[in-house]
Amino acid sequence: MKHLFLVLSLVLALNGQAVGQGVEPAALLKPAVDSWPTYHGDYSGQHHSTLTQITPANVGQLTLAWAFQTGSSASIKSTPVLVNGILYFSAPDQLWAIDARSARQIWHYRYPENTGFHIGHRGVAVYKDFVYLTTPDAHLVALDARTGTVRWNVEIADVKRGYWSTNAPLLVRNHLLVGVAGDFDNLPGMLTSVDPETGKTQWVFYSTPPKGTPGSTSGGATGGQMWMTGTYDPELDLIFVGTGNPTPVLNGAARPGDNPWTCSIVAIHPETGRLEWGFQATPHDTHDWDASEVPVLVDGVVDGVQRKLLLQASRNGYFFVLDRANGASLKTVPFAAANWASGIDKAGRPIPNPAKDPSRDGRLVAPNESGGTNYRSPSFDPATGLFIVSAQDGYGIYFYKPEHGDYGWAGADHSVYGRAFLRAIDYRTGAFRWTHDLGDGGAPAGVLTTASGVTFSGDSSGNLLALRTTDGSTLWHSQIGTVGNSPITYELDGRQYLVVSGGGVLFAFVLGVRS
Amino acid sequence: MAGVWLLVLAQLGSVRLQADQHQVRLNQHQVRLKPDTTYYRYGGAQGAPAQPAAPAGQAIFASRCGFCHGRDAAGGEGGPDLTVSVLVSTDVNGDKLMPVIRDGRIDKGMPAFATLGASDLSAVVAFIHDQKKKAESNPGRRRSVDLADLQTGNVEAGRAYFNGAGGCARCHKPDGDLAGIASRLRGLALMQRMLNPGANRGQKPNPATVTLIVRTGETITGRLAYRDEFTIALIDASGWYRSWPTSSVRFTVDDPLDAHRAQLAQYTDADMHDVLAYLQTLR
Numbered sequence: 001m002k003h004l005f006l007v008l009s010l011v012l013a014l015n016g017q018a019v020g021q022g023v024e025p026a027a028l029l030k031p032a033v034d035s036w037p038t039y040h041g042d043y044s045g046q047h048h049s050t051l052t053q054i055t056p057a058n059v060g061q062l063t064l065a066w067a068f069q070t071g072s073s074a075s076i077k078s079t080p081v082l083v084n085g086i087l088y089f090s091a092p093d094q095l096w097a098i099d100a101r102s103a104r105q106i107w108h109y110r111y112p113e114n115t116g117f118h119i120g121h122r123g124v125a126v127y128k129d130f131v132y133l134t135t136p137d138a139h140l141v142a143l144d145a146r147t148g149t150v151r152w153n154v155e156i157a158d159v160k161r162g163y164w165s166t167n168a169p170l171l172v173r174n175h176l177l178v179g180v181a182g183d184f185d186n187l188p189g190m191l192t193s194v195d196p197e198t199g200k201t202q203w204v205f206y207s208t209p210p211k212g213t214p215g216s217t218s219g220g221a222t223g224g225q226m227w228m229t230g231t232y233d234p235e236l237d238l239i240f241v242g243t244g245n246p247t248p249v250l251n252g253a254a255r256p257g258d259n260p261w262t263c264s265i266v267a268i269h270p271e272t273g274r275l276e277w278g279f280q281a282t283p284h285d286t287h288d289w290d291a292s293e294v295p296v297l298v299d300g301v302v303d304g305v306q307r308k309l310l311l312q313a314s315r316n317g318y319f320f321v322l323d324r325a326n327g328a329s330l331k332t333v334p335f336a337a338a339n340w341a342s343g344i345d346k347a348g349r350p351i352p353n354p355a356k357d358p359s360r361d362g363r364l365v366a367p368n369e370s371g372g373t374n375y376r377s378p379s380f381d382p383a384t385g386l387f388i389v390s391a392q393d394g395y396g397i398y399f400y401k402p403e404h405g406d407y408g409w410a411g412a413d414h415s416v417y418g419r420a421f422l423r424a425i426d427y428r429t430g431a432f433r434w435t436h437d438l439g440d441g442g443a444p445a446g447v448l449t450t451a452s453g454v455t456f457s458g459d460s461s462g463n464l465l466a467l468r469t470t471d472g473s474t475l476w477h478s479q480i481g482t483v484g485n486s487p488i489t490y491e492l493d494g495r496q497y498l499v500v501s502g503g504g505v506l507f508a509f510v511l512g513v514r515s
Numbered sequence: 516m517a518g519v520w521l522l523v524l525a526q527l528g529s530v531r532l533q534a535d536q537h538q539v540r541l542n543q544h545q546v547r548l549k550p551d552t553t554y555y556r557y558g559g560a561q562g563a564p565a566q567p568a569a570p571a572g573q574a575i576f577a578s579r580c581g582f583c584h585g586r587d588a589a590g591g592e593g594g595p596d597l598t599v600s601v602l603v604s605t606d607v608n609g610d611k612l613m614p615v616i617r618d619g620r621i622d623k624g625m626p627a628f629a630t631l632g633a634s635d636l637s638a639v640v641a642f643i644h645d646q647k648k649k650a651e652s653n654p655g656r657r658r659s660v661d662l663a664d665l666q667t668g669n670v671e672a673g674r675a676y677f678n679g680a681g682g683c684a685r686c687h688k689p690d691g692d693l694a695g696i697a698s699r700l701r702g703l704a705l706m707q708r709m710l711n712p713g714a715n716r717g718q719k720p721n722p723a724t725v726t727l728i729v730r731t732g733e734t735i736t737g738r739l740a741y742r743d744e745f746t747i748a749l750i751d752a753s754g755w756y757r758s759w760p761t762s763s764v765r766f767t768v769d770d771p772l773d774a775h776r777a778q779l780a781q782y783t784d785a786d787m788h789d790v791l792a793y794l795q796t797l798r
């Protein structure tokens with residue numbers, strides 16, 4: 001009976017399904033190659049694909065399969081989700097469903113005009129036949145993934161207090177984790193678990209507790225917003241999320257101490273929202289260096305011991321290797337210009353040098369506000385053990401004086417200069433295996449590696465790049481305009497697609513041309 | 516609505532919006548929007564409706580006061596942020612502001628605006644109060660830097676650094692290219708120009724030059740027009756833009772700004788403030 005079922009499953013898999021299907025939560029544990037069912041592609045956040053059709057030898061034959069024009073001048077920052085042959089991607093107030101083979105628009109949803117902060121949008125989440133969009137006014141909208149019809153709309157946080165959301169929610173079983181943001185007001189950092197069927201709140205995890213919470217350890221800090229999609233280890237049954245900067249942002253005097261859990265990586269139980277452990281990438285941050293970057297989950301050997309690891313290249317310019325079972329630090333090394341720390345403490349945290357705190361007359365600080373890297377995905381390539389990140393060596397000047405007050409930004413900072421590099425870090429040693437110059441300016445693109453040894457990313461001049469993963473040498477490029485998201489790949493009808501945004505256009509590349 | 520706000524912001528002048536990785540400066544002369552960012556205003560309608568005189572005051576303020584105080588009155592090249600000024604907060608219908616505007620504060624570098632008529636004066640006062648209300652309705656906003664904040668450097672130490680360790684004198688002359696620099700730029704603008712003259716250059720030509728040898732062996736030199744990993748381009752002697760694949764030519768780029776970029780990792784904060792103090796003497 002079991003065998004018959006397997007055979008039937010195989011037949012269905014080979015011949016296609018009689019009816020389209022949504023995403024069952026269990027499918028996220030081992031995503032099929034014809035899908036990219038979550039923001040990160042899978043739960044590990046490795047942003048790596050097992051596909052091997054596109055290789056270093058043939059990547060030069062990549063050609064345009066299609067280009068989807070959003071008709072918007074705004075760049076696409078969101079990373080698409082692919083299920084059932086349909087790509088879902090977003091911009092503030094907007095969600096597109098397009099045919100992953102032809103780029104034909106299936107439906108387009110526009111959220112009503114609102115006063116929330118329209119800074120950008122990361123992407124969507126799917127569950128069964130639901131697709132979810134967070135909004136600039138910090139709502140969560142559930143739509144029918146087939147038609148774009150709204151099923152329900154719930155408020156996650158109060159826009160009038162200054163919250164907004166750009167978040168691509170993370171689905172774990174029957175928990176949809178929704179993050180918010182808000183740097184211009186002193187707001188508790190919150191991550192909300194929502195029932196994906198009903199929109200009902202299941203729990204809220206606070207990285208900084210609401211005012212008056214007994215036993216608070218945040219030192220008066222608010223903030224620590226969890227605006228980026230986390231990762232998940234099903235064996236440990238823990239969710240890992242990076243938290244943002246504290247508020248007031250540049251005025252550190254108003255919030256003494258380390259301000260946990262801002263600028264941290266936190267491990268949370270999905271059923272309850274209970275904190276298992278936290279690790280602070282920047283204690284007492286005064287430079288807007290969110291630790292929101294992807295907590296990448298890797299099983300590997302460090303110092304001769306097989307471990308469950310968590311790797312993060314953080315906005316503060318440091319690369320962290322943690323044991324994800326308990327949050328213990330295994331390695332802390334800079335991966336971008338950083339002049340703000342006087343050393344590394346016993347817990348593996350950089351020690352902020354108070355002389356680099358924002359001051360009345362200004363302090364020249366590396367990284368600048370946009371960081372040693374930012375939210376776009378790095379990639380981990382298991383074959384080489386390389387963690388590849390788009391980094392920036394940048395400097396900014398930071399100002400704070402008491403007249404700036406203790407609310408919201410509470411200071412001023414100005415970027416001076418930055419140069420971008422793709423850096424391949426050996427996670428076992430922290431050493432750079434190679435560095436690829438990306439040019440003046442920030443590092444706008446995410447990174448994708450494939451099992452065939454190709455690394456895809458973008459430079460600061462608008463070139464989409466394909467590099468050899470082993471040495472960082474250039475194999476192919478195409479000038480498509482600033483790559484604003486993280487490239488993804490999938491296989492449909494036996495063809496491997498590379499999908500990436502350039503400006504307000506979504507591009508798909510394939511090998512050769514098949515009529 | 517977003518478009519309207521953008522226009523309003525652009526007209527108000529230098530307003531800084533937080534973006535998740537970019538910093539953006541909007542003003543009437545240059546709208547430098549990174550193409551990958553959608554900018555809308557955060558929050559709802561800000562502040563009370565403008566007083567009737569405020570729109571008229573905006574134009575006068577922009578032309579007469581904006582250079583120093585910023586077109587939005589939140590501080591500019593040298594002039595303080597009027598939205599947090601004690602004088603403005605204690606002013607009632609111009610009783611404190613009008614005399615200062617009319618007579619100036621010559622000792623502090625503010626000229627007298629003696630020719631402004633009564634209606635213009637009250638329009639400017641109304642605009643300033645309106646801007647203050649707007650700012651206060653957004654208390655978490657990014658803040659401004661005053662000229663007075665930047666006076667911590669030591670002129671002599673700055674001169675020594677300029678002529679010695681900083682290496683500035685290799686390219687710059689205080690009585691040559693830098694003569695009068697402190698009259699042209701003040702405060703934060705001077706500091707930013709000192710740290711990275713490559714930023715906010717507007718229409719100024721790129722100072723970098725390219726020397727390039729093409730396959731025929733011919734050498735071509737010109738002003739650097741574009742460079743990425745795959746393409747090198749210059750403006751040649753006849754003013755034409757010409758480009759080559761980087762793989763097809765040999766070339767060298769001489770960019771005098773490279774020294775500024777390299778210096779960022781060398782400056783101590785004291786060096787930075789000392790050199791600024793020295794540059795401020797070059798009027």
